[in-house]
Amino acid sequence: MLADTGWGCPEWPKAWFGLDYPSSLANAVADEISQFGALGVARSGVRMLAAATLLEHGNDAQKTQFLRGILTGKDTWCQLFSEPGSGSDLAGLTTRADKQADHWLINGQKVWTTSAHHANYGMLLARTDWDVPKHRGLTYFVIDMEQAGVEVRPLKQMNGYASFNEVFFTEAIVPAERLVGKVDGGWSVALTTLANERRVADGMRAWGSVQKGEGAIFAELAAEMKTVNEPYRWYPQRAGRPDLVVSQGRETGVDRDPVIRQAIAELLMLEKASQWTARRAREAHKLGRPQGPEGSLGKLAASHVARAAAHAHTMIAGGQSLLAGEDGPLDGLIAEILLSVPAISIAGGTDEIQHNIIAERVLGMPKEPRADADLPFRDIPRN
Amino acid sequence: MLADTGWGCPEWPKAWFGLDYPSSLANAVADEISQFGALGVARSGVRMLAAATLLEHGNDAQKTQFLRGILTGKDTWCQLFSEPGSGSDLAGLTTRADKQADHWLINGQKVWTTSAHHANYGMLLARTDWDVPKHRGLTYFVIDMEQAGVEVRPLKQMNGYASFNEVFFTEAIVPAERLVGKVDGGWSVALTTLANERRVADGMRAWGSVQKGEGAIFAELAAEMKTVNEPYRWYPQRAGRPDLVVSQGRETGVDRDPVIRQAIAELLMLEKASQWTARRAREAHKLGRPQGPEGSLGKLAASHVARAAAHAHTMIAGGQSLLAGEDGPLDGLIAEILLSVPAISIAGGTDEIQHNIIAERVLGMPKEPRADADLPFRDIPRN
Amino acid sequence: MRFSFTDEQMQFREIVERFVNEQSPSSEVRRLMATETGYDADVWRRLCTSIGLQAIHIPEEFGGQGFGAIELCIAMEELGRGLFCSPLFGSSVLAGTAILEAGRTEDRERWLPALSSGDSLYALAIDEGGGYWDAEGVIMQYERRDGNYRLKGKKTFVVDGCSADAIVTVARQPRSTGADGIAFFVVEGNAPGLSRRLLNTIDQTRKLAELEFDDVIAEPLGEPGAGGAALDRTIDLCRVCLANEMVGGAQRLLDSAVEYAGIRVQFGRAIGSFQAIKHKCADLLLRVELAKSAAYVAAEAADANDVELPALAALSKALAAETYLKTATQTIQIHGGIGFTWENDTHLYFKRAKSSESMFGQSVWHRERMLQRWQI
């Protein structure tokens, strides 16, 4: 079947269901996945992150055991990083993994976990050493989600959807051989997962809103995912749906209003410029040129576009903008946009964190004096 | 003459040319001074700050020597606090005062000094101890500006005016009896000067742009000051001159343009709300009620108003907005506004510092970990 | 203008604030927003008997407390602060003001006492979908047939329109336009031909209804055809009340953002110590205080029957709307992920801000109205 031909993920190594394609094709995964638009990242995306991480840090046994299940879609994965007490400060997590004879005992809580309710495996980051600086005491595991010690509770958002879960671990068990990388070496493994997550997300943004998939495998998967992904149906609305602004303006006739026209124009300028900026980054990447700043700005730009779109939608809908469901414009889609946009500047790293990253890594500006950098974790103030 | 009647500054103590008026009238000074609008603060304002400071911290000899000269307008004063290396971080100043037998030797540089070119006296803050935290090693002096060791150089701004000076001290001399307050106790004395400066500035903002003075003394002084204050003629333009927006809109006829009308409306809303907020603060003060947050927002509000005004003026002037001097709208006044507004969010404390102060003092938010708070000054990194 | 509240007004504020704090914890708000009527009859009854809020602005001769717009706005601000679910806005503010402004003495005697006693709740039905609540938006015509006034048409955005005992509504003389021919009417809630439907809105804490009048017999309120000025003034007064409600909500949001930023620790520090958060809060404080000043000044103008009322009503509504939404958006941002969840209360305020933003018209419209009132 496809997985075994290597065409499923051509850039993977030959040894592992791949074709050793040059890394310049790495974006393929992202682009392909992005074909599912917002749907993709929710499920197949996370699975691909697991694959990318295992390919880089997993041992042969782990690759043998998991990669094929990922490629065929047999297994569903979730990412267990964020915690109530550590959002922006991911490395400040406090879920603990304690070594036993031949396994690890997991206790703690994770949050913002997509697909946890139907995942068989989780990529788990937990603290194994509390006496070293926070980044140096974390370990990366593959945890079996189907066990007594793991409880998954859906988390409802302000827009009514429940796309995320809280995951509670009480004496949950991870066999010793499910440790990925080295003990206390989990941070670097997590960085691989996160880097791929960013790439997927950037890829998706570059494609704009939901797009059709192509090719048999995507058709199947898309169909199968339609139900599974119901909780994520609002993701495109989170981005403000700029694609609907002009048509709505025409629909309501207010696109003749000079003031509203300015709002529409400002949105379109921002949206186009963001897409072009993403294209510049992709072209530079294709040409093998060093990444310029334009490559790091996608997420921040998306927040601006979403806010401008929500603003324009509100002006265009006028009094109707407070109506929801079947009473509202586009059967409540506009209301869903207005109630979903606030998430764009938070999910996957707040705008504040993005500003820090861009200023420090891209512009090379000085870091803030860190209160927590070199202290043993147990001495750092926390929630 | 008037000074001796006590009516010059009724809230001063009877002993010192005053009438012991209740502090609820303290605003009188500010209001009166503000009657000169931008003119006032430049000269008579600074002089009044010296008076207020000496009244609180000076010894009788100093009061006897200086107060009358201030009240009669015989002497001109300047404030020597800011330095090139310490702007926002005033307490980080490095001008040194070294104790000799019966005097102090001053070496260093000050900047942003108004009126220094025609002042006879200066309120000088200098460092007398380098081995204690920065606030605790400063001493406050009255320095005679007319001496060999003091060199004053005008400092030209981007709008072409030279309202400020750089002041260089090379072995300048301050007699021992000119020390105000205690050795190394200069910071608390300076706080008095700064508090009064804020009050004057708030008073002026509350009054909006330039106003006519009333009463003989102000008439004289205003006339006399007209020439002296030429360098400060742009101060009202710094505030954006919202008072000119509507008339200019009518003049050019673009006040029929719906988009420009929105810009005008946004400005007027902001301006009115700022004035009303200042009025709320003054009324509360008059009623002897504890100051609410509204009292601390005037400076920040002024920045918003000025920016909105510059924006509106630009839209209204259209292509003409790039013309200056006699070629420009209102004989270049519009151009002067556009080139002066950037100063409003810097002079007298940047907006960034204002945000810090409001967040920490008014909202009681946690301070940043300080790199320099408790270290001996000489160990603190500086420019 | 006084630019300050009297000691009595400040005490009154404290009383209302205390009542709201005691009677309207967010658990109550959440319980009530899931109900049909959207308020608790017992709590409302207690509020009527203890403070008499329902008739605070109704003259004593009609059983009210005879206070002015300032006291009413103080109440609105406090209710807005606590997102208090009550009929005050729909019945007392909207409908009550309409009866006061449009009704002749006999109309007021006919309708106000029941409102004052708390026995009846009214609703105001004016807009037909345009969202501006002005005379131009009134298309429904009245018809005089065999001694009765009859209404046929649709009204929407009717606050508490489903739960009200009677509906105050507006129609126009056949073939009239603009402010001419505007007539106020009262329709009993159970009148034959009146159908009412709860609207699905983004803000569950304020129930809006769509009413259909199918040849409904209505009692005139004031001189039919002469209601244009009353309509204008009614909505101006309601704008001012809404503006004050909004600044109350904005202040509460800011308080919650500052509090959370003070306890939430990331990177070993309270996030409130980061300038990114700290400066946001300082900026919000400025905006909230500016909006408050405008809301208070507008309330004084309403109280004093100032000619500036229309302009100040528009100004205060627009400024409060921008401020409330901005504060709500930033408060979600400062809370991070948790601020986007259903458990967190921020979204309740965000939704109130969002629905208030469009009520009586959006900011662009109000700015334009302000300029026109100032002959600009």
Place this chain on the structure above:
Amino acid sequence: MRFSFTDEQMQFREIVERFVNEQSPSSEVRRLMATETGYDADVWRRLCTSIGLQAIHIPEEFGGQGFGAIELCIAMEELGRGLFCSPLFGSSVLAGTAILEAGRTEDRERWLPALSSGDSLYALAIDEGGGYWDAEGVIMQYERRDGNYRLKGKKTFVVDGCSADAIVTVARQPRSTGADGIAFFVVEGNAPGLSRRLLNTIDQTRKLAELEFDDVIAEPLGEPGAGGAALDRTIDLCRVCLANEMVGGAQRLLDSAVEYAGIRVQFGRAIGSFQAIKHKCADLLLRVELAKSAAYVAAEAADANDVELPALAALSKALAAETYLKTATQTIQIHGGIGFTWENDTHLYFKRAKSSESMFGQSVWHRERMLQRWQI
């Protein structure tokens, strides 16, 4: 669209950048902005002979280098980055493009070689005070008398209008309106009846002139009356060039802000380590990159003669204008008091940003134009 520069284009950029860095330190800019002509003849001569920038976009048959709009925009960006004082914009970009767009082959042969060789400098006089540089703004009429075309009227905002050897200008057929009846002409700088006056502007680094034509004899450029399309296209191309110049200046400002924030110490820390400053810079980077993307795409459209050019020209000009001004304002703010002084270079860029903001029309006008081109 390619969304990337070729290796050759990147090398070309480096060459121009190096030249600008070597020849145009801010001390030079300050010296030249105080002069009448506003540029250094020798440096310009060197630029012509070494890089041939003055004719980069002129076809080889007219002595030019035959490159396209992309190379011209690269040059503009680099000149903008260094605030390089030269006749490139006024003569080569504005006038040169006009001659290329409006002129017949014989006109091009008549005027372009001298431009290409660097022997002559031209200026473009179109606007008469409206500031939009469009056909509607052309009021000056031409008259045909005893075999000569004669011009009577006033033109303003003429870049380098005082120093140019010849003026390319636009007038309309008597009684024509809009794009109809537009005609291009060339007038010698010393033509009888032509008076030129240097305008007092906020940006000393770009000299603008007001020209008065008092019955001046002019040579037609192209078919008199048929110049409407050429005028439109000429200004669109110039908008794109200006947009690219602006993003160059914005980038330089951002660089200087980041650099200063890295060395300026307050409270014992580099101010760049404070989020208030750091986040400002990150935000500016985003804006600058967005504006660059638009400027580059517009340059590609100009180069490819894309039908999207008018819309993209408007978009890129508006976005670059907002970005440049925002970056200049924030760079002053980040520098604090020193940023408001004359010695500091920031104000030179601020003034260029401010004058560019209004050239060819302000952003509101360009946004509207963009929408109309997109049939929105």
